[in-house]
Amino acid sequence: MRITAALTETRGAPFALTPLELDDPRPGEVVVRMVSSGVCHTDLIMRDQWYPVPLPVVLGHEGAGVVEAVGDGVGHVVPGDHVVLTFNSCGDCGMCDHGRPAYCDGFFGCNFSGARPDGSSPLRRVGGGSVHGVFFGQSSFATHALATERNVVKVDRDAPLELLGPLGCGVQTGAGAVLNSLDPPAGSSLAIFGTGSVGISAIMAAVIAGCSPIVAIDLNERRLETALELGATHAIDAATDDPVERLRDLTGGADYTLETTGVASVLRQAVDALGNGGTCGLIGAAALGTEVSLDMSALLFGRSVRGIVEGDSVPRRFIPRLIDFHRQGRFPFDRLIRTYAFEDINQAVEDSEKGTTLKPVLTFAG
Ligand SMILES: [Zn+2]
Ligand SMILES: [Zn+2]
Numbered sequence: 568m569r570i571t572a573a574l575t576e577t578r579g580a581p582f583a584l585t586p587l588e589l590d591d592p593r594p595g596e597v598v599v600r601m602v603s604s605g606v607c608h609t610d611l612i613m614r615d616q617w618y619p620v621p622l623p624v625v626l627g628h629e630g631a632g633v634v635e636a637v638g639d640g641v642g643h644v645v646p647g648d649h650v651v652l653t654f655n656s657c658g659d660c661g662m663c664d665h666g667r668p669a670y671c672d673g674f675f676g677c678n679f680s681g682a683r684p685d686g687s688s689p690l691r692r693v694g695g696g697s698v699h700g701v702f703f704g705q706s707s708f709a710t711h712a713l714a715t716e717r718n719v720v721k722v723d724r725d726a727p728l729e730l731l732g733p734l735g736c737g738v739q740t741g742a743g744a745v746l747n748s749l750d751p752p753a754g755s756s757l758a759i760f761g762t763g764s765v766g767i768s769a770i771m772a773a774v775i776a777g778c779s780p781i782v783a784i785d786l787n788e789r790r791l792e793t794a795l796e797l798g799a800t801h802a803i804d805a806a807t808d809d810p811v812e813r814l815r816d817l818t819g820g821a822d823y824t825l826e827t828t829g830v831a832s833v834l835r836q837a838v839d840a841l842g843n844g845g846t847c848g849l850i851g852a853a854a855l856g857t858e859v860s861l862d863m864s865a866l867l868f869g870r871s872v873r874g875i876v877e878g879d880s881v882p883r884r885f886i887p888r889l890i891d892f893h894r895q896g897r898f899p900f901d902r903l904i905r906t907y908a909f910e911d912i913n914q915a916v917e918d919s920e921k922g923t924t925l926k927p928v929l930t931f932a933g
Contacts, residue, residue, distance in 0.1 A: 572625045572709035577623075587625070589689055593638050598635045599630065599633065599711065600710070606926075607628060617855065620699070620702065621682075625702060625709055626706065627709065628736055631651045632649075634648045634719070651886050653886065654877055655701075656669070668881065669878075669879060681699025720887070730904055734889055741765040745772035746775065756823070758781075758818070759773070759781070759827065763827065766825070767797055770794055770797055775892060781798060782803060782821070818842065821841050823841075837849075848875045908929070909930065
């Protein structure tokens with residue numbers, strides 16, 4: 568079928584709306600008409616080739632929409648179902664078997680190779696010419712996306728599809744890091760380094776978990792204000808204050824910290840701010856090969872650093888749970904979102920990079 572996609576032709580290039588052809592679904596595949604797609608930091612670092620995603624490619628991995636067609640053997644969804652698209656996994660390795668799909672042995676191939684497992688792409692230029700697709704099992708910067716049965720999550724018809732895209736990556740990453748990965752007992756202290764959409768999702772989840780204090784750290788005053796509005800009990804402006812010292816004053820050494828920025832020196836601070844026995848969750852993605860130095864004696868006293876992908880989410884369980892929290896008014900992730908028409912994708916990206924929009928969401932005309 569003919570679709571319109573925002574194509575990334577070369578490293579760092581602006582997104583270019585382009586007509587493309589999309590394959591019909593093969594067995595196990597699902598075609599989704601997009602209603603919304605979040606723009607995630609990971610799309611931008613892929614555009615900039617921090618990871619070697621092959622070009623030209625259609626990026627986008629926070630899609631939500633309506634199932635348009637399904638391939639043979641698909642039983643989880645039927646045409647007309649409302650779905651959130653999420654990361655893909657092989658379903659066949661030890662980590663997938665143990666219910667940890669975010670650490671799938673095939674994660675890179677399933678999400679970043681730009682192709683199906685057999686090497687084919689479901690996308691091509693009108694008149695021929697290959698284009699890489701199935702980014703994060705979806706390539707959602709397009710009017711239609713081809714996913715697999717494994718990475719679509721059916722949601723209730725009355726849930727607001729135009730807002731749900733970010734649940735498939737950024738929001739579940741932040742919220743899951745707290746509720747699934749760290750799972751802090753009520754009353755634990757938690758400090759979140761970086762208050763972008765992932766960090767603020769973590770803050771909202773920390774309120775649900777009953778953490779106290781919940782300390783937000785950033786360089787951006789406006790973001791810190793938003794963090795305070797959405798549940799942080801304290802804010803530290805790292806431009807003017809030493810976060811490690813302030814956190815020691817506030818918590819006596821934090822029980823938990825979360826690093827969401829991907830900056831090595833910030834990870835160091837997030838570890839140095841821990842009390843004995845504390846855990847630092849690392850969410851921020853750095854360029855491949857980035858190294859950090861840590862104080863070995865500090866680590867020895869029961870501290871740990873734990874890498875976290877996609878908030879340890881098992882999406883079919885966790886995404887409906889987040890929608891329930893939202894419905895109950897306990898998880899107002901819509902406060903992070905600003906919507907843009909799909910055609911305005913480059914404006915959405917610019918506003919995200921400037922920090923004036925926490926979570927841009929593209930919307931697609933009916
Ligand atoms: Zn796997
Ligand atoms: Zn993402």
